[in-house]
Amino acid sequence: MNWQAIFPLVIILIIIFGVGIWASRYVRGSSSFMQDYFLGGRSMGGFLLAMTMTATYGSASSFIGGPGTAYTEGLGWVLLAMTQVVTGYFVLMILGKKFAVVTRRYKAVTMVDFLKSRYRSKWVVLFSALSIIIFLFSAMAAQWIGGARLLESLIGIDYTTALVIFALSVLIYVTIGGFRAVALTDAVQGSIMFLGTLVLLIAVIIAGGGIPFIISDLHTENPNLITPYGAEGTLSPAFVSSFWILVGVGVVALPQITVRAMAYRDSRSMHRAIIIGTIVVGFIMLNMHLIGVFARPILPGIEIGDQVMPLIALEVMPAWLAGVVLAAPMAAIMSTVDSLLLLVSSTIVKDVYLNYVRPDAPHNRVKWLSISITAVLGVIVFFMALNPPDLIIWLNLFAFGGLEAAFIWPIILGLYWSKGNKYGALASMITGVGLYILSDSFFPQPLGLHSVVLPVILSFFAYVFVSLATQKKAAGI
């Protein structure tokens, strides 16, 4: 075991627990449990809002997988990753104010709440809830596997033990603290990511003998590594540009992001969050993926992409500092998992149970149910991560693209186009999800684009045409 690296990691986990327990005091004394547990009582300031959005988004896929792919593909992959800068301002500029006004009026706490009040349709709600539960549950299981793998390689314990440690730390603070705890720890984790990637990038540049030296090494090894086209020349402009939708503007439709866009205190917090979020997202993405590319001449021949970050950190820094820096990806995974867990449990309790099973459930029962369902979900995910079924892995591939294809137009047009109605929303969701899964299975890159692009475009037309065609029918009800 690598004790020097474990020590800082444990300290970070203790800080995170402390924050969770501290935050839970608010939840217990609160009069509106739902708002507090799932939304933190709409109390977030600008810094907190920016950090929680960044940390939720900068998940295992971008922190562990991203640098690994950049290591293989070169600067072209950094170019692709920089499409994410847009999320920093776009999400809040598009959803921000309108969402704040509308969700406060509807007293909406989740994205499904908003859709329910906007479209007044049982089918829209149930279809949305189902998509969220299926897609996010799979995404969550995949994140747990990633978290456990990281612990496994960092401290040299077996996978099962690593998974137990990971699961316990996530479950304890998410069940007691709720959204406020998650948002607060996101701020700690976002800050670690910000500083950690900077320190690591500097250490890597020094170890590689300076940027010009590293770049000329890469050029000598394979000139494609310093072009925008990837190591094999396979990253076409159309494909890379598609990521503007998948990880850029499309992010407005991810439920874990939208829930944050309604949780802030006032418009000043939102303005600050736009500025901080843009800078933090861009900074982390640029540094993190450059680390992956620059690691190549220093540590050539790493076969498994996920190992690039831990190995390069241990190579260029003292073990204790590597432990601190590697707490960042750990933190990223944990915060993603936490918010997904809360989201799935809020979908079950609030959107399904309270809407259709027992609308008059007493306060205490709802509270008890929320906490226990969150815990039960955690346990189920744990067992799935122990021995992951193929179905989960398959569904996870579709998770983010599928949610974007389902929700982007029902949310955006629901906010900005008064003629949109429930028929349009349903048509758009079914078109989006259906075409996405079909296209991804049978035509992986239509017209050289990523498979999420066409479903998003077609579901727009489905929404508009069906809404217009059913104006009379919708008005008659």
Add this chain to the structure above:
Amino acid sequence: MSTKDLEKDRYLNKVANREALIGVGIAIFNFIWWYAFAYGLGSKDPSEYTYVFGLPAWFFYSCVLGFIVISIVVIFVVKQFFVEIPFEEEKENE
């Protein structure tokens, strides 16, 4: 809703719509900057590349400078054009 509420509603919607359009505008500008420098300067043979601070020029202008420019644009736009509006119900929640 009273007339006063309706008027307030109309005002809030106007502000929200304008700011959303600004967001779309910045995103389009961001995309063009990112795309034009990356593929405009990056499509020649790597042996003909020029370098800025040791990085290939396409990468520096598209990803590093582009990020800095977008951050400045965002700061400027938010400070200059974004309106602080009160949300309903804030008093209730306090």
